[in-house]
Amino acid sequence: MSGAIRARNVTKRFNSFTAVDRLDLTVERGEVFGFLGHNGAGKSTTINMLLDFIRPTEGSIEVFGHETRTNSVKARRRMGVLPEGYSVFSGLTGRQHVQFAMDAKGVDGEPLDLLDRVSITEAADRNAEGYSKGMAQRLVLAMALVGEPDLLILDEPTSGLDPAGAKAMREIILEENERGATVFFSSHILEQIEAVADRVGIMHEGQLEAVDTIDGLREMAGGETKLVVTLDESTVPAPETVQAAGGASTETESVEADVSSCVTVIQGIDGVQNAWVEDDGQYGITCAKEDKMDILVELNNSGVDVLDFTTDEPSLEELFVEYTRRSE
Amino acid sequence: MTRWSTITRKEVRSLVTSRTPKIGIGLVAVVFVVGGYITPVTVENPAVTSVALEDYDRFLRGIVVFLVPLFGLLLGYRSVVGERVSGQLALTLSFPYSRTDVVFGKALGRALVLVATIAAGTLGAAALVEYPFGSVSLTTLAVFLSATALYGLVFLAIGIGLSTVTASTRRATVLTFAVFFLSAVAWPQLEGYLLDALQYVNLAGETLPDWARFVYGAEPTLLYQRVMDAFVADVTVGPYLGPSAPWYLGGGTAAVLLAVWALLPALGGYVRFRRADL
Numbered sequence: 001m002s003g004a005i006r007a008r009n010v011t012k013r014f015n016s017f018t019a020v021d022r023l024d025l026t027v028e029r030g031e032v033f034g035f036l037g038h039n040g041a042g043k044s045t046t047i048n049m050l051l052d053f054i055r056p057t058e059g060s061i062e063v064f065g066h067e068t069r070t071n072s073v074k075a076r077r078r079m080g081v082l083p084e085g086y087s088v089f090s091g092l093t094g095r096q097h098v099q100f101a102m103d104a105k106g107v108d109g110e111p112l113d114l115l116d117r118v119s120i121t122e123a124a125d126r127n128a129e130g131y132s133k134g135m136a137q138r139l140v141l142a143m144a145l146v147g148e149p150d151l152l153i154l155d156e157p158t159s160g161l162d163p164a165g166a167k168a169m170r171e172i173i174l175e176e177n178e179r180g181a182t183v184f185f186s187s188h189i190l191e192q193i194e195a196v197a198d199r200v201g202i203m204h205e206g207q208l209e210a211v212d213t214i215d216g217l218r219e220m221a222g223g224e225t226k227l228v229v230t231l232d233e234s235t236v237p238a239p240e241t242v243q244a245a246g247g248a249s250t251e252t253e254s255v256e257a258d259v260s261s262c263v264t265v266i267q268g269i270d271g272v273q274n275a276w277v278e279d280d281g282q283y284g285i286t287c288a289k290e291d292k293m294d295i296l297v298e299l300n301n302s303g304v305d306v307l308d309f310t311t312d313e314p315s316l317e318e319l320f321v322e323y324t325r326r327s328e
Numbered sequence: 329m330t331r332w333s334t335i336t337r338k339e340v341r342s343l344v345t346s347r348t349p350k351i352g353i354g355l356v357a358v359v360f361v362v363g364g365y366i367t368p369v370t371v372e373n374p375a376v377t378s379v380a381l382e383d384y385d386r387f388l389r390g391i392v393v394f395l396v397p398l399f400g401l402l403l404g405y406r407s408v409v410g411e412r413v414s415g416q417l418a419l420t421l422s423f424p425y426s427r428t429d430v431v432f433g434k435a436l437g438r439a440l441v442l443v444a445t446i447a448a449g450t451l452g453a454a455a456l457v458e459y460p461f462g463s464v465s466l467t468t469l470a471v472f473l474s475a476t477a478l479y480g481l482v483f484l485a486i487g488i489g490l491s492t493v494t495a496s497t498r499r500a501t502v503l504t505f506a507v508f509f510l511s512a513v514a515w516p517q518l519e520g521y522l523l524d525a526l527q528y529v530n531l532a533g534e535t536l537p538d539w540a541r542f543v544y545g546a547e548p549t550l551l552y553q554r555v556m557d558a559f560v561a562d563v564t565v566g567p568y569l570g571p572s573a574p575w576y577l578g579g580g581t582a583a584v585l586l587a588v589w590a591l592l593p594a595l596g597g598y599v600r601f602r603r604a605d606l
Contacts, residue, residue, distance in 0.1 A: 014605075051422060054605035073424045081422035087415040091342035103334040104423035127345075140419065 002065050004029045004151050004182040005050065010059035012045055019045040021206040023059070027184055029150075032177050034197030035186040036320065041203040043186040044084045047155050050184075051081060063151065077105070080149035080181075082157050088128040088136050095124045101143040114142040119168065133160035141172065152176055154185035158192050170196050190320055202320065218289070226312040227285040227292050228278065232305035236262050262304075269298045331425065332433035339407075339437025349403075353445050356399050360449025363388040364456035379462030381472055384453060385560050393549050394512055396446070396476060397483040403438050404487020405504040409494050412606060421606070431598045435488050442484055443477045450476065471559045475583070479552040482589040483511075489593030492601035515547050538574050541567060545577065548589050554582040 005027040012020040020042045027033045037043045048054045050061055052072035061068045063075035089097060098111035115124050118138040123131065128139060137160045144152060154173070158166040173183050173196050187193050193200055194214055201211045210217060266275040266283060271291035278284050287295055292311060299306055343349045367384045408431065411417040420430055450473050458464040486507055494500040519536070522544055526532035532540065545554065545568060557563035558579025564570065568577045575581065 048606075053418065053421060055603075073426050076422070077424040079422075083415075083418045083422045085415045086419040086422070089338060089342055089416055089419065091345035092338065096338075096341070100334060100338055101423060104425065143419075144422075 002062070003027055004031075005061065005063055005184060007046070007061045008059050010046070010049065010056045010061055012042075012049060012054065013057045018206050020049070020056075023206075023208050025201060025208060025211065027182060029182050030177070030180060031198045032173060032183040032196050033185070034193030034200045035184065035203065036188070036190065036193050036200055037186070037203030038188055042206040043203050044155055045206075046203070047084065047153060047184075047186060050153060051076065051079075051083065053083075078150045080144035080146065080152045082137070082140050082144050082152075082154040084155035086140060088131065088139065090129055092128055093125050094120060094128050094131070094139050097128055097139055098142055098146065101146040105147040107147040109146075114145055115139075117145065117172070118142045134162060134165050137161055138165070141169070145172070145176070148179065148181070150181060152181050152183045152185070154183065156187060157185055158187065158189065166192065215289075225287055225289045225292050227287060227295065228310045228312065229283050229285065229296070229299070229306055230281075230308040231262060231283060231299075232307055233262060235303055235305045236265060265302060265304065266299070269295050269302075271295055331429050332436060335420070335425065335430060335433025336437040336440070339434050340441060343438070343441050349441075352399070352402060353441065356395060357445050357449040357452070359391065359395055360388070360446065361452035361456065363391065364453025367453070367457055368460060368462065379457055379460075381454065381457060381464055381468045382561055384457050385472060385556055388453075389553070389556065392476060392479075393552065396480045397508060397511055397549065399445070400442060400480045400483025400485075401487040401504050401508055403442055404484045404489075405491050405500050406497060407434050407438060407488055408491040408601065409497055409500045410491070412495065413497055417606065427602050428598070431488070431492060431594070431601060435485070435594055438484055438488070439481055442480045446477050446480055447473060468560055472556070475552060475555045475559070475586075478583075478586050478590055479548065482548045482586060482593075483507075485590050485592070485594040489595075489597035492594075492597035495604075511547065511549050515549065519544060535567065538577060542576055545582075546585055548586065551582045551586045551589070555579050555586060558582070 003026040005025065007023050007025040010020055010023040011018065023042075023046060035043050035046070045054065049056050050063065050068055052068050052075075055069055064078055066072075066075040068075050089100070092100070094115055095111045098114050102109055102111065112121060112124060115121050118141050120131075120135050120138050120142070123135060128136065131139060137157070141154075141157065144154070152173070157169050157173075161169060170192070173185065177183050177196075183196075185193075185197075197214065199211060199213055200217060202209045202217075262283060263275050263277060266272055266285060271287050271294055273286045273288075275283060275285050285295065296306060296309060344353070364384060367387050368379045370387045371379050371383050408417070411420070417430070421427070425433075450469070454464045454469050487504060490500055490503045490507070494503065522540065523532055523536055526536065526540055531537065536544065545551065554568055557566075558569055567573060569579065
């Protein structure tokens with residue numbers, strides 16, 4: 001089965017500027033794909049080629065097997081789109097906007113149901129030109145949802161939305177995905193993508209730098225979790241016990257030895273990559289993300305009282321910065 | 329056709345609910361009607377010589393050749409580029425419409441508004457011409473109405489054509505103004521220069537040769553005037569409509585050329601628009 005979107009070697013040049021450079025990308029059916037990049041990275045250019053607003057200089061894009069250049073209307077029949085830089089139609093109410101979308105897709109239905117879903121029911125009969133940015137965004141989302149499209153294309157869907165609106169947008173994305181729709185959305189905000197995307201593509205200066213799951217990206221960037229624990233040092237067992245627990249042997253002579261024995265104990269636990277004493281007397285541990293709970297449990301089992309702990313995972317932000325810096 | 333009709337309907341709806349277009353449309357209709365109200369006053373002794381549409385045409389012609397081109401151009405020049413710049417076009421094209429659907433759906437919607445406005449104005453005027461002392465021939469009314477509507481459609485088509493080839497509203501505005509100036513002000517003055525030029529290269533004698541007259545006279549406003557002269561005012565003299573003039577300078581040919589003008593500019597613009605990056 002062919003993917004929902006398949007881009008092959010797509011290049012778009014505007015005069016001498018290359019907006020998209022040899023893009024190869026397949027978005028599988030049923031997945032939520034987050035398209036991440038700074039402003040001007042080529043995300044919108046790619047989406048505009050997907051919609052046939054602009055034509056690739058080289059290469060081709062297919063949506064459900066329909067070439068977007070020659071068969072754009074057929075491709076768009078199966079899409080619901082929240083485009084970038086749109087404005088609402090002049091002189092039409094919210095309800096008439098959704099009705100237009102229904103007529104365009106040949107769908108019968110009650111516009112209010114969709115306006116309800118995006119929570120702008122009260123404004124249904126007002127001229128949409130008077131809507132705020134967030135309301136317009138909700139309205140166009142409602143239009144995109146008309147006719148249960150197989151593919152949702154959302155260009156920066158949360159721009160202009162307040163936090164509650166952004167949350168509602170994420171919920172709708174997940175609901176639509178649950179229904180079976182493939183969702184392709186772009187964003188420059190990492191949290192948005194992290195919250196809903198199955199896979200992420202990172203665009204940078206026209207090139208697709210990486211495509212992977214979020215965990216996969218983390219791993220690729222060498223991201224390890226850092227665990228910071230506060231221990232009750234009086235409960236740290238004597239070195240013999242440590243030895244018995246399988247740790248390396250050390251000698252205990254003084255109070256400082258307590259500290260080093262603590263580190264020894266920690267280092268003796270499976271999954272710990274490194275352990276050290278932080279400046280404030282806390283203990284730092286690095287480990288793989290999935291091991292962190294096991295390590296805490298193991299510490300507890302060996303008799304050490306864990307008073308407090310915090311984890312510090314590399315954020316996608318750092319990951320993203322790393323990816324985009326790498327190619328410069 | 330059903331695919332166009334959704335766009336056409338949206339177009340008409342947004343024209344008649346938005347403020348500026350609504351005012352413009354009303355104004356044009358009012359000018360036509362007021363013309364009909366005043367016409368009887370311009371006729372000497374209207375109680376004896378019955379007032380007819382010919383009088384209306386004579387009185388209003390000078391206004392029509394300014395008003396109708398302006399109306400058509402203004403109705404057309406922002407139709408595509410305005411939405412392209414604002415982003416309404418992006419919203420429309422995110423639905424399963426081709427660019428053909430969009431351009432022709434819009435053109436149809438605006439053409440309907442233009443024809444309805446001119447028809448309402450003319451019918452209102454005809455009633456006022458007829459009512460106290462006049463008589464209106466239905467044939468003349470039909471000719472007047474179709475020729476004037478066609479004349480308006482020509483400039484609508486030019487406006488839409490300009491709107492599809494430009495990517496900025498400012499450029500569209502400048503071009504529209506240039507077209508209006510050329511057609512309404514400059515072209516009628518050019519006949520003398522054309523004659524001088526042709527005489528200079530020994531292609532003309534005392535007057536313009538017929539082929540040059542044909543080319544010069546193929547400008548929309550001159551074509552409209554000729555159609556009205558031939559079929560409403562019944563003019564049978566002059567280099568175009570006189571007894572010795574060749575057939576291709578007559579009113580029938582003029583009507584056909586006017587119809588061509590109503591199609592070509594929009595088509596030409598559309599062909600470029602279809603391939604453009606939006």
